[in-house]
Amino acid sequence: MRYLLVLLISCLILISCSEEEEEARTESAIDRATKEVATTVVERIKTPLEKAEAVKEIEEQRTDRLEEQVQ
Numbered sequence: 001m002r003y004l005l006v007l008l009i010s011c012l013i014l015i016s017c018s019e020e021e022e023e024a025r026t027e028s029a030i031d032r033a034t035k036e037v038a039t040t041v042v043e044r045i046k047t048p049l050e051k052a053e054a055v056k057e058i059e060e061q062r063t064d065r066l067e068e069q070v071q
Helices: 002-070
Strands: none
8 A cells, every 4th residue: 555655656746847847848948039039139239339339440540540641
């Protein structure tokens, strides 16, 4: 009788653990999707900023060269 009870409890524990793993997989899929969206958004924001910084640097170099020519 005890053997059957232990077996039943073990089965219940295993079943409950497998459900938690499925939930964890679902969460990880949601996390992956969130990370992909976040990466895309960051790239779309970062690209114009990097271009603007590059233009600013080029303009500063041009201004420095003009100032050197004036002197």
